[in-house]
Amino acid sequence: MARGVNKVILVGNLGNDPEMKYTQGGMAICTLSLATSSVRKDKEGNQQERTEWHRVKLFGKLGEIAGEYLKKGRQVYIEGEIRYDKFTGQDGVEKYFTDIIANEMQMLGGGGEGGGGRSERPARPAGGRPSGGGDYGNRGGGGGGSAPQRSDDPFPDDDIPF
Amino acid sequence: MARGVNKVILVGNLGNDPEMKYTQGGMAICTLSLATSSVRKDKEGNQQERTEWHRVKLFGKLGEIAGEYLKKGRQVYIEGEIRYDKFTGQDGVEKYFTDIIANEMQMLGGGGEGGGGRSERPARPAGGRPSGGGDYGNRGGGGGGSAPQRSDDPFPDDDIPF
Amino acid sequence: MARGVNKVILVGNLGNDPEMKYTQGGMAICTLSLATSSVRKDKEGNQQERTEWHRVKLFGKLGEIAGEYLKKGRQVYIEGEIRYDKFTGQDGVEKYFTDIIANEMQMLGGGGEGGGGRSERPARPAGGRPSGGGDYGNRGGGGGGSAPQRSDDPFPDDDIPF
Amino acid sequence: MARGVNKVILVGNLGNDPEMKYTQGGMAICTLSLATSSVRKDKEGNQQERTEWHRVKLFGKLGEIAGEYLKKGRQVYIEGEIRYDKFTGQDGVEKYFTDIIANEMQMLGGGGEGGGGRSERPARPAGGRPSGGGDYGNRGGGGGGSAPQRSDDPFPDDDIPF
C-alpha cells in the first residue's frame, strides 16, 4: 500500500561489475553503479556532458539474477523507487545516501538470457537458504518457483485469459 | 518475466462509475473509463483541447477496491500495461480493443480511505469468495491471502466488450 | 499544458523497418511496429508467451532520426503518450486505431550513433522543406536545427548551474 | 539528447510552502519538499510506514507556476530526473545532495487554476525578466542549434564513488 507514488525508471550502463552481499538470512543484496548521461549546451553554446551515477540495489531473487548476468559495461533497464538514508559515522558525522531500490530489471542489447554467459561469481554463499523467503526489500518476491524478474504482477489470480 | 517493457502511467478523471463483473471463480473485473486531456495550439494558434478515453481494467483485489471507492468524476492514478485484443463479432467483423491492465491504483485528491464514502454498489455478488488481505496495488501478491482458483470459462460474459 | 497524465514507456524490438511518410509541409512521420512480450504461467503451469505489437509514431526531427537509424530487429526505448483514433472507412465501417505518439526515443544495445549504419532509405523526399517547421503532432520540435532526440527539456533557460 | 534514461515520477504532498529563489538573470528556482510514503509489513508482521522526502526543483516558468499555486499540504504530480550534487563546505566537509529536477508538474485534487488562490508571495523579484509563454511543463524549448555529437569515451571508467 502506498500514499503517493515514488517511481524511477533508468536506462544506463554499469560502471563496474555488480557487488554482492548477503544478509544473515541468506538474502542477496546486489548493488549496481549505473550511469545515465545527457548532453546539453551551456550558456556559451558549448556541448556539455553530465553523467549521473545511480546506486541501484536489488534484493532477493532479482539481486541474484543481476549478480549472475550483469557485468561492467552492460546496458540495463531498471525500475524502482528512491530511498534516502542517513547514517552517523563513528566520527559523529552524518552521511547521506540515496539509493534506487529496484523492483524490475531488464538486460538490454541482446544476450538476454544466456547471452554473455554467467559471471564466475558464486550465485549464493554456502548456508544461504533458497532465497525467495524472508524478503525485506523486495516487494513480492514470488515465494514459489520461477524467476519473474519483476515483482509486480497485474494478474493476481490466474483465471484470467491470457 | 518479460522481454521488453510495456508500461503506462495515467492520471485522469472517471467519466462514469466503475463497472463491475465477476468471473465464475469469483474474481472481480473492474472497468474504468478514464479521461486524460491536453491542450495545445493548432496551426492557427487557437487553443485546442483533446481528450483521450482510456479503458482501464483492474482485476482481483485491486478491482474490488476500485469498485468500492471510485466514483464518476474522481481523479485517479493508474499504472499498468497496454493490451491489444481482437474479437470477431457474430457478423464476422473483427473488432479491436485496447485496454490498460492496471497493476497499481491510487486515489487522488483526498478522500482516500473514508473520503467520499463507499458506493452503494454491492462489493461482490452472492457466492463470491472472500478476497484476502488488504493492499493497494499488487506487487507480489502471493504470500498471505486467497488461493488461486480455477474456473472453466473465466470470461463468461466477455465476448461483449464494453 | 495538460489536465491529466498520459504516459507510455516501452522497450521492445522492431518487427519491421520503419515506415516513412511526409506531410505536404515536409514533416516526417515515422511509424514503428514495436513488440513487447511477457511470459507467464497459465492455469496448468505452462509457460505462455504473449506479445503486444505497438504502433508507434514519431514526428518531425525525431521521426527522421528514427527513420535513419532504426531497422527491423533493433531494440529501442520509447516514451510517449497513447492516442485513440476512429476513422470511418469508405464502406461506412468505423475503424479504431491506437497509436503511441513518441516524444522521446533511445536506441538500445550499442550502435547508438553510427552503430549499424544508416539505412538506405532517403532521409527526406525531394521538395520537402527542412522539417522542423509546421509540426502538428510533435510537441515542441525545435524549429531550427538540432537533434535533441527528446522534446522535454528540464532546463528551459540556460543560466542554470550544470 | 541523452545517452540513457533518467526519469522520476512522483505523487506526493508538500511538507511546506514552496521556496523561491531567482538567478541573477531573473530565472525562478522553486524548491519543493515532497513526501511520498508507503506502508509495508516488517518481519514481525507489523505495519510500518516509511516516508521519503524528495527535494524537487523547478526552473523558469514551471517554477513560477509552482511558486504561485502550490502550498503546504497540496498534492502534486511531478515528472523529472534525478541529479546528484556534491559541495564542499567552508569546513572542508563534502556534502551530498540529491535533487529531482522537474520537467512537468500537475496539481492534483482539484483547485487547479483558481482553487485555493494564489499565494501572497511575489511572483518575481524586481529586475527579473519576463518569462515567456504560458505552458505547464516544457516540452519543446529547443529552437537553436547544434548537431548530435559523439563523445570519445562515454565511460571514463572507474573513478566512481561507491
Add this chain to the structure above:
DNA sequence: TTTT
C-alpha cells in the same frame, strides 16, 4: 462520459 470526466475534470479545470
Add this chain to the structure above:
DNA sequence: TTTT
C-alpha cells in the same frame, strides 16, 4: 515538514 505532508497526507489519510
